[in-house]
Amino acid sequence: MKRDARPEAGRDARIVRITDVARAAGVSPSTVSKALNGSGSLRESTRERVRDAAERLGFVSDAGARALSMRRTFIVGLLSTDNVGRFSLPVMLGAENALTVGQISTLVATARKGSVQEQHHLRTLVARRVDGIIVTGKATDHREPISVPVPVVYALAPSTDPDDMSVVPDDAAGMRLVVDHLRTLGHRRVAHVGGRPEHRTSQVRLASLRAALDEAGMELVGEPLLGEWSEPWGRQAVDVLLRGGGAERPPMTAVVCASDQLARAVGDRLRERGVRVPHEVAVTGYDNWQVMWEASRPPLTTVDMELETLGRRAAERLLAAITADPENHSTDRGIELVPPRLVVRGSSMADD
Amino acid sequence: MKRDARPEAGRDARIVRITDVARAAGVSPSTVSKALNGSGSLRESTRERVRDAAERLGFVSDAGARALSMRRTFIVGLLSTDNVGRFSLPVMLGAENALTVGQISTLVATARKGSVQEQHHLRTLVARRVDGIIVTGKATDHREPISVPVPVVYALAPSTDPDDMSVVPDDAAGMRLVVDHLRTLGHRRVAHVGGRPEHRTSQVRLASLRAALDEAGMELVGEPLLGEWSEPWGRQAVDVLLRGGGAERPPMTAVVCASDQLARAVGDRLRERGVRVPHEVAVTGYDNWQVMWEASRPPLTTVDMELETLGRRAAERLLAAITADPENHSTDRGIELVPPRLVVRGSSMADD
Structure with a gap:
């Protein structure tokens, strides 16, 4: 595509303020701040509109602005050990997104092949002077x-060293959102279907579910069923659950699943066994993975971990550390939890 | 992780030959070449073993070796317009993989936000002297x-300029593999379910299916059903197809789908309508997407586009162009098709 190579050079010189983004998106400056930080409870459409406006205008976060004011261009390395990509992507x-606005590459x-390859990559990144x-x-x-x-x-995956900076999803908060939603709908007996028992994700989600159910005075029916993702x-797992019930009705009124893939399968199997979702048994997932929630009948109520917000926060903290006063190393250590969001759809609440 | 920063520095100095990879993988040198180029018909386990050995030993392709021999380190830009990542990842x-072996970053x-953002990225990449x-x-x-x-x-997505270098999946070959497989199993009447009609992928796969069916003397039953992905x-689409049949049996013995997502849904719905897969109707997909082929009952026969091979070829051609004799610009233009691979599973052939 032939066009002027720098159509926006003039515009770049002017600093875009949070109030400019607010005006473009038709919201208040504090809503812009919430939307870009992933905090507070906003409608997803609002969040999207703010992000679009921020990107369109080339809004630069505080850390990005500090980087720019130092008149440096940065190169940041991104080391991934995920061969699937669904989560790390x-x-x-x-x-x-967070990095590009500040002219950072x-x-x-x-x-994917273990620590030897990782060491090789790290040497290369360091040699490239990231x-x-x-x-x-x-x-x-x-x-x-x-x-x-x-x-x-x-x-996503925190360091074992508590003094390192880590940004991870708040799974405990996610399970609390699910339980609170089900409690409001009148559910009291809940079953759990999860993935591989040795994964920390499985353990954290199960422990959080137990705690939230206890707090809400609700019951975990039978043993939690952990198996595969x-x-x-x-x-x-559904066949196991229904075997535990009486002759007439399932022993639970809701199944909380640790992933959308599991929830989709649970919904499918309940339907095949003649159990109506959500009228007889509600089903919830985790991930807000479109491929799964959309294909489910009905579509899945699920938890969105806000992974893009998580990536943005990680980048902002990295930029802050890069541009920080070298005398002051003590700030901003430890684990930051990114709040998730509950998305309610038909698998827990009937339209009619 | 603390360890010697350069444990393999000595080993790097020695050039790893194709015969070394062959010995390590327990195959012939020509098999190594086939496995790394994605050509020929090898078992996936063999291909995997060769790739693992090549990676473990640090085998460097011809283009990579030329780059190394010029004692340059390269930086290559990768511009993606995919916001899903399933295909471009x-x-x-x-x-x-192809690039790292030659110490290329x-x-x-x-x-994701259209051509303005793309222009911005391209300016940054060029400014970074990729x-x-x-x-x-x-x-x-x-x-x-x-x-x-x-x-x-x-x-993946070829340039509209035929003089550019493009590396794309050979969808026509993929559909020929599917039709050939079904013909061998005795199928004669085949239906087609595809995605959005305005997508080139839909059009190419449908046209290729028609051509392959013609050649094999087989019939496309009714109108091809293009809709959504x-x-x-x-x-x-299954409900439409079954409406077209007689009272007793479906009008086709096989449904060729343009994606695994569609094939999975077609299989689900056929089962729900009481049609046995593959005994009464065989189903085939496209993509070899594990999430879908594994969840299907039975697991899907499908086409693997060999996208990693495609990425490797693109990188090799780019390296060849970068290190080429500048006098000789005419070589290696145009579209390169990467041959796909048929993976046969239970949705087309019963175990019993």
Whole structure:
């Protein structure tokens, strides 16, 4: 496409303020701030509108602005150990969004073959003189810290070193949202279907579910069913649950699943066994994965981990660390939890 | 993780030959070559073993070796316009694999918001002095060429300029593999369910299916059903197809689908309508997407586009262009088709 190479050079010189974004999106400045930080409870359409306006206008966050004011251009490394990409990709995109507005480029390296390949990538990134590195993993299991001479932020999978900077989804809050929703609808007996029992994600979600149910005075029916992160396991789990019921009705009125893939399979199998969703049994998922929630009958109520927001926060913290006063190393350590969002659809609440 | 920073520095100095990879993988050198180029018909397990051995030993392709022999380190830009990532991610990973072995780093930029953002990214990549750019898109629709002063290879979505270098999946070959498989099993009447009619992918797959059926003396039953790339549409299409049949039996013995998502939904709906898969009607997909083929009952026979091979080829061609004799610009233009692979599972052939 032939066009003037720098159509926006003049515009770039002017600083876009939060009030400009607010005006363009038709919202208040505090809503802009909430939308871009992923905090507060906003409608997704509002959040989207603000993000679009911010991107369109080239709005630069505080950290990005500080980077620009130093008149440096940065290169940031992004090390991923995810060979699937479904989780780390939105994190990468969020990071990229946060970084690009400040004229920062991202060198990406994917280590799928274990630590030798990872060491190789890290040496390359350091040799390329990156200003910092974001490490993103495939699960929210803790991971060993990396040893490099530049600032590092761990996204999705936190570092085992509590003094490192990590940004992770708040799964406990996610399960509280689910339980609160079900409690409001009158549910008291809830079953749980989860993925691989050795995964930290499975353990955290189950423990959070137990705590939230206790607090709400609700009951976890039978043993929680942990197995695989797959649809065949989700369907099998339903057969186990229905065997536990009386002759006439299921022993639970809701099934809380640890992923959308499981929830979709649970819904499918309940329907096949003649149990009406959500009228007899409500089903909830986790991930807000469109492929799954859309194909489910009815579409899934689920938890969105806000992974793009998570990636954006990781990038902002990295930029802050890169541009920070070198005398002041103590700030901004530890784990930051990104609040999730409940998306209510037909699998928990009938339209009629 | 603390360890010697350069444990393999000594080993790097020695050139790994194709015969070394062959020995490590327990295959012939020509098998290594086939496996790494994605050509020939090898078992996937063999291909995997060869790739693992090549990666473990740090085998460097011809183009990579030429780059190394010039004692340059390269930075390559990767511009993606895919906001889903399911298709462009394996392409990126394949490119990264090909590039990393030659100590080449990848700057990634994702343009999801149209051409203004894309222009911004391209200016940044050029300002970063990348040696070349791979452009990868979300569909195999043609795209406008980009205008930059470095070599460019288009992966997945070919450039509209036939003089550009593009590497794309060979969908015509994929449909021929499907039809040939069904013909061998004795099928003669085949229906087609596809995605959005305005997508080039839909048109190419349908045209290829028609041509392959003609050649095999087989019949396309009724009108091809193009709609959406979604499961709800796949299920709806089955209801349309069964309406067309007689009172007793479906009008076709096989349904060829343009994606695994559609095939999974077609299989689900056929089962719900009491049609046994594959005994009464065989179903085939396209993509070899594990989430879908694994959840299907029975698992899907499908076409694997070999997207990682495609990414690797794009990277190799880019490296070849970067390191080429500048006097000789005429080589290696035009579209390269990457051969797909048929994966046979239970949705077309019963185990019993």
